[in-house]
Amino acid sequence: MTTTLSPYRADEAGFFGEFGGAALPPFLVEPIAEVAAAYEQASQDPEFQRQLQSLLAKYVGRPSLLYFAENLTNALGGARIYLKREDLNHTGAHKINHCLGEALLAKRMGKKTLIAETGAGQHGVALATAAALVGLKCEIHMGAIDIAKQHPNVVRMELLGAKVVPVEEGGKTLKEAVDSAFGVFASNPEDYFFAIGSVVGPHPYPSMVRDFQSVVGREARAQILEEEGRLPDVLVAAVGGGSNAMGLFDAFLEDESVRIIGVEPAGEGLDGDRHAATMTLGTPGVLHGMRTKVLQDADGEPSAVHSIASGIDYPGVGPQHAHLEQLGRVEYVSVTDEEAVAAFQLLTRQEGIIPALESSHALAEVVKLAPSLPSDAIIIANLSGRGDKDVDFVADRLRGI
Numbered sequence: 216m217t218t219t220l221s222p223y224r225a226d227e228a229g230f231f232g233e234f235g236g237a238a239l240p241p242f243l244v245e246p247i248a249e250v251a252a253a254y255e256q257a258s259q260d261p262e263f264q265r266q267l268q269s270l271l272a273k274y275v276g277r278p279s280l281l282y283f284a285e286n287l288t289n290a291l292g293g294a295r296i297y298l299k300r301e302d303l304n305h306t307g308a309h310k311i312n313h314c315l316g317e318a319l320l321a322k323r324m325g326k327k328t329l330i331a332e333t334g335a336g337q338h339g340v341a342l343a344t345a346a347a348l349v350g351l352k353c354e355i356h357m358g359a360i361d362i363a364k365q366h367p368n369v370v371r372m373e374l375l376g377a378k379v380v381p382v383e384e385g386g387k388t389l390k391e392a393v394d395s396a397f398g399v400f401a402s403n404p405e406d407y408f409f410a411i412g413s414v415v416g417p418h419p420y421p422s423m424v425r426d427f428q429s430v431v432g433r434e435a436r437a438q439i440l441e442e443e444g445r446l447p448d449v450l451v452a453a454v455g456g457g458s459n460a461m462g463l464f465d466a467f468l469e470d471e472s473v474r475i476i477g478v479e480p481a482g483e484g485l486d487g488d489r490h491a492a493t494m495t496l497g498t499p500g501v502l503h504g505m506r507t508k509v510l511q512d513a514d515g516e517p518s519a520v521h522s523i524a525s526g527i528d529y530p531g532v533g534p535q536h537a538h539l540e541q542l543g544r545v546e547y548v549s550v551t552d553e554e555a556v557a558a559f560q561l562l563t564r565q566e567g568i569i570p571a572l573e574s575s576h577a578l579a580e581v582v583k584l585a586p587s588l589p590s591d592a593i594i595i596a597n598l599s600g601r602g603d604k605d606v607d608f609v610a611d612r613l614r615g616i
């Protein structure tokens with residue numbers, strides 16, 4: 216799909232400036248190169264694009280609404296606030312967009328099983344859904360500790376026909392689950408397709424997952440031009456690995472008048488170690504097959520990270536984000552757990568929309584920014600998912616439990 220030489224895009228080896236690439240052990244080089252070649256071909260095949268568009272329209276329910284949040288706008292007193300309603304997608308978040316793309320690609324490559332790791336289970340559920348739909352098997356590796364914590368998502372995956380593999384090594388969480396899934400994939404790349412859950416990992420995943428998510432920004436651009444007759448002034452999205460953010464940002468990168476802001480979790484504050492503010496405090500390093508910014512200790516081991524929102528507590532970030540920051544095209548800020556919970560409550564009360572805690576990070580930045588902008592300014596925030604999964608947690612926290 217990379218026909219123009221944009222400074223914001225990857226080169227042929229998957230490098231966004233100094234970030235990205237494919238830093239892999241020898242046994243993974245060939246299987247991942249096969250995915251890159253297959254995606255290159257599929258991305259230029261109108262039939263593949265037609266299949267994907269058809270599922271996005273008829274299964275996911277796209278285009279998602281671009282909703283003018285009038286009550287929130289009035290409550291904050293400043294810029295006009297629009298929400299891109301990815302929470303209204305089937306399965307309740309943006310992840311289904313790229314899971315369907317990956318499932319279709321796997322099918323096209325003749326693979327039998329989608330394999331992935333999952334932390335909180337959101338990626339696992341979206342992938343198991345896509346697998347059920349297109350008729351592939353699905354195997355999800357998950358740390359034993361996460362399995363105990365995320366019972367409802369484990370049940371969902373199993374009901375959808377996925378095999379959930381408990382990982383008992385080391386800390387028994389996401390990091391070990393990644394190694395475990397990669398090991399199985401490498402032992403049988405004939406049958407398995409590794410389906411990464413964000414714009415992270417080795418080339419081609421950061422570009423491929425972005426392309427699958429870019430429908431979000433293409434729709435938002437057309438919708439705001441239709442509604443307001445002009446481009447927005449500011450885009451805001453939460454950044455974990457960075458897929459919902461890249462999905463919204465991609466269609467606006469060349470529009471230099473549009474200010475773009477990514478929001479990461481400051482957790483309990485940037486002065487301690489209970490955060491996951493990779494763009495703000497990370498340093499260049501290698502993680503999960505890519506060169507990117509990483510929160511790491513002196514030995515280059517990824518740090519233990521924290522966020523109230525389990526979908527964004529990741530010690531790395533997609534390499535394109537690191538590049539966009541270096542170019543000065545996108546700004547990265549952070550908001551705390553507390554600010555995110557306050558924004559969660561505000562949107563729920565003002566608009567009757569319960570946002571995911573991940574998405575609440577973007578909203579918390581909107582709460583800070585909107586009052587400082589004139590009343591004819593336009594902000595689009597990505598509402599990446601719905602908050603049903605978070606309601607018990609938030610209610611307990613508000614009661615001080």
Ligand SMILES: *Cc1c(COP(=O)(O)O)cnc(C)c1O
Binds near residue numbers: 308
């Ligand atoms: C997983 C998730 C995220 C974080 O992932 P990105 O790749 O950074 O988008 C954000 N919001 C929701 C609702 C999620 O489920």
